[in-house]
Amino acid sequence: MYYFCGINQLDMRHLKRKIDNFLVEWKKSPNKKPLIVRGARQIGKTESISTFGREHYRHFININFVLQEKYKSIFADGFEVNQIIKNISLLDSSLHIEPGETLIFFDEMQACPSCATSLKAFAIDGRFDVICSGSLMGINYNEIESVSVGYKDDCLMHGMDFEEFLWARGVNQEIIDELLGKMLRVEPLGTVEMDVLMNHFKDYMITGGMPAVVNRFVENGNFVGILQMQKRLLKDYEEDITKYAIGLDKAKIKNVYNHISVFLGKDNKKFQISKVAHGARSRDYVGMVEWLADAGIINVCYNLDNLELPLKGNYNPNNCKLYYSDTGLLVASLEDEAQDDLRINRNFNTYKGAIFENVVADMLAKQGYDLYFYRNEKSTIEMDFIVRDTSSIIPVEVKATNSATRSLNKLIDHDGKYPIKYGIKLCANNIGFNGKFYTFPYFSTFLLKQFLRERGEKA
Numbered sequence: 001m002y003y004f005c006g007i008n009q010l011d012m013r014h015l016k017r018k019i020d021n022f023l024v025e026w027k028k029s030p031n032k033k034p035l036i037v038r039g040a041r042q043i044g045k046t047e048s049i050s051t052f053g054r055e056h057y058r059h060f061i062n063i064n065f066v067l068q069e070k071y072k073s074i075f076a077d078g079f080e081v082n083q084i085i086k087n088i089s090l091l092d093s094s095l096h097i098e099p100g101e102t103l104i105f106f107d108e109m110q111a112c113p114s115c116a117t118s119l120k121a122f123a124i125d126g127r128f129d130v131i132c133s134g135s136l137m138g139i140n141y142n143e144i145e146s147v148s149v150g151y152k153d154d155c156l157m158h159g160m161d162f163e164e165f166l167w168a169r170g171v172n173q174e175i176i177d178e179l180l181g182k183m184l185r186v187e188p189l190g191t192v193e194m195d196v197l198m199n200h201f202k203d204y205m206i207t208g209g210m211p212a213v214v215n216r217f218v219e220n221g222n223f224v225g226i227l228q229m230q231k232r233l234l235k236d237y238e239e240d241i242t243k244y245a246i247g248l249d250k251a252k253i254k255n256v257y258n259h260i261s262v263f264l265g266k267d268n269k270k271f272q273i274s275k276v277a278h279g280a281r282s283r284d285y286v287g288m289v290e291w292l293a294d295a296g297i298i299n300v301c302y303n304l305d306n307l308e309l310p311l312k313g314n315y316n317p318n319n320c321k322l323y324y325s326d327t328g329l330l331v332a333s334l335e336d337e338a339q340d341d342l343r344i345n346r347n348f349n350t351y352k353g354a355i356f357e358n359v360v361a362d363m364l365a366k367q368g369y370d371l372y373f374y375r376n377e378k379s380t381i382e383m384d385f386i387v388r389d390t391s392s393i394i395p396v397e398v399k400a401t402n403s404a405t406r407s408l409n410k411l412i413d414h415d416g417k418y419p420i421k422y423g424i425k426l427c428a429n430n431i432g433f434n435g436k437f438y439t440f441p442y443f444s445t446f447l448l449k450q451f452l453r454e455r456g457e458k459a
Contacts, residue, residue, distance in 0.1 A: 014047060014051045015164070015168050015211075015214075015218075016167045016168075017044075017160075017164060018164065019037075019048050019155065020048070020051075022155065023048075023052040023056075024052070024056065032153065033119075033123045033151055033152050034123055034129075034130035034132065034151065034152050034153070035130070035132070035152065035155060036109075036119075036131075036133070036152055036153070036154050037049060037131060037132070037133040037155045038134070038136055038154065038155070038157065039135075039136060039156060039158060040135065040136055040296025040297060041135040041137060041237075041240060042210060042211075042233060042236070043157055043159045043209075043210065043296075046107055047211075048157070049107075049131050050062060052103075053105055056103075057101060057102060057103040057129070058096075058102070059098055059101055059103070060102070060103050060105070061095055061097060061105065062105045062107060063088070063105065063106055063107065064107040064108050065106065065109065065111040065112040065115065066107075066108040066111045067108075069111075072112045072114070073087065073091075074087040075087075075112075075114040075115070075118060079117055081121050081122060081128070084118060084121075085128075088104075097128070099128065102128050103128075103130075104122075104128055104129070104130045105130075105131050105132075105133070106130065106131070106133070107132075107133050107134070108133075108134050110134040110135060110137075111134075115132060119132070119151050119152050120148055120151040123151035124151070136294060136295045137241075137244040137295040137296075158209070158296075158325070158366045159208065159209030159210055159326050160209035160210075161366045161367075162200075162204050162209075162445075163446050163447075165204045165207075165209065166200060168214055168215075168218050169200055169203075169218065171200065175193070176447075179193075179197070179444060179447065180450060180451065180454075182431055183431060183438075183440060183444060183447060183451050184458070186431060186432065186433045186438070187431060189431060194441065197441070197443050198428070198441065198442075198443060200443070201441075201442060201443035202346055202348065203217070204327075204359075205348060205356075205359050206223065206226070206328060206343060207226060208230070208326040208327050208330075209326055209328070209362075210229075210230070210233060210326055213226055213229050213230060213233075216229060223343050227332055227339060233329060234329055234333060237257070237297055238258075242254075244295070245291060248288065248291055252276075252277075252284065252285055252288050253288045253291055253292065255276045255277050255280070255288075256288045256289060256292060256322075257292060257297065257298075259275070259276050260298065260322050260324060260330075260333070261324075261333040261334060261354075262275075263275070263321070263322060264322075264323070264351070264352075264357070264358065265352060265354060266352070268382075269321050269352075269357070270319070271289070271322045273285050289320070292322075296325055298323060298325055299322075299323045299324075299365045299371055300320050300321075300322060300323075300371065301321040301323065301361060301371035301373050302315040302316060302317060302319065302320045302371070302372055303316050303319035303372070303374065307374060307386070307393055307411075307420070308393075308418075308419070309392075309393065311370070311372050311386060311388055323358045323362065324358055325365065326362065327358045327362055330354070330355065331355065334351070338351065342355075349400045349401055353398065353400030353401075356398050356426075356442060357398050357400075360385065360396075360426060361385070363445040363448075364385060364387070364445065364448070366446070367448065368449070369387060369449065372385065372386040373385055373386060374386050374411075380410075381410050383396070383397060383407055383408070385398070387448070387452070389453075390456055392419050392421045393418060394421075394422065394423060394452070395407075395424070396423070396425075396448075397424070397437075398427075398442075399425060399427040402427060402429065405425055405437070408423045408425060408436075409436065411423065412436045413436075422437055422438065423436065423437035424437060425439045425440070426440055426441070426444075426445060427439065427440075428442065431444075
């Protein structure tokens with residue numbers, strides 16, 4: 001599975017994206033299979049693939065099963081490739097479909113399940129490159145997997161991460177590379193570096209990574225119109241729940257969705273079914289959180305029962321925290337007074353540290369991390385996130401203020417109880433190491449996985 005971040009939509013200029021290089025390498029592969037690019041709605045999948053198709057193929061066929069419903073019939077005569085190509089040509093005789101020189105892009109594949117069945121035939125035939133895409137909300141991926149297993153490649157796409165946001169703002173790649181270098185050398189950033197990157201990061205927390213929102217901000221250089229766009233996105237997600245949540249109680253899914261910011265405003269930020277609605281019971285909400293996560297709307301962070309490796313074998317599925325998969329949408333979900341406080345006063349320390357915690361969760365998820373936290377039974381030790389390297393557990397604490405790190409110190413001073421060698425503190429401070437834990441500024445979180453990998457290689 002590959003993890004990449006989103007691209008701007010068709011009516012916006014194309015910005016540099018991480019997926020661009022992956023698509024080029026996919027095209028070069030002699031053994032490539034049809035590719036499915038999955039991701040939440042409105043993260044720019046269509047623009048990314050369309051730009052790639054136009055720039056790297058002589059012929060690019062873009063079929064959108066929502067906007068061009070007539071193309072659903074191309075599979076009516078079966079799934080033999082020659083017949084599918086013939087049917088496409090019959091519907092539009094102006095199209096040029098040349099073996100070895102053509103990319104066929106099936107967009108909004110959730111509107112045409114037969115599309116998935118055709119992938120095996122295209123993979124075996126091999127004359128035409130095929131990419132499919134669709135919203136995670138509408139795709140029944142179990143169905144796709146059952147009819148195309150072994151005959152497709154997958155790419156999971158997210159909204160724009162902070163590194164891509166920096167690219168959009170014109171920040172030079174050398175500056176980003178130097179940030180990683182200083183993290184590895186434990187060398188503090190210069191005053192100008194620190195201030196500029198922190199200001200970009202504060203902008204990113206407000207805008208989030210939705211491409212249309214980022215594009216508006218980059219084009220205008222201010223937040224005018226941003227909140228209205230974000231509130232529209234929040235409403236669009238609600239409408240999509242009604243449209244796509246087949247077989248589940250849509251009202252209950254909306255209840256969960258609309259209470260995320262409420263729980264993040266609490267001290268422990270724990271998601272509790274009993275607080276979603278009067279008389280709500282866990283058995284009535286089975287599958288609701290999972291649906292929102294599968295749709296790419298939220299990131300779920302599970303509590304670890306034990307600090308042991310592997311992490312996935314020690315979490316409690318009934319004890320979790322829910323985060324927006326886009327911090328800009330979290331900000332947009334708050335009351336109007338909080339909006340003014342954030343945009344005008346740049347006061348991110350309110351809301352009980354939830355904004356910093358949410359953006360760190362999002363940055364970790366976009367690196368491919370599964371999210372875990374730790375709280376012992378007596379709540380004497382609480383750790384925001386738990387990650388790992390090849391051989392040890394690494395506690396990650398997110399501090400909205402420069403307060404004490406009691407839990408982090410307790411976990412590190414464990415006398416052999418846990419497989420923990422060091423920790424990480426994310427805050428507004430500069431790079432440092434005190435012999436127990438690294439201190440990194442929030443904005444460096446997008447480099448954490450690379451830092452841990454390269455640190456391990458040098459150890």
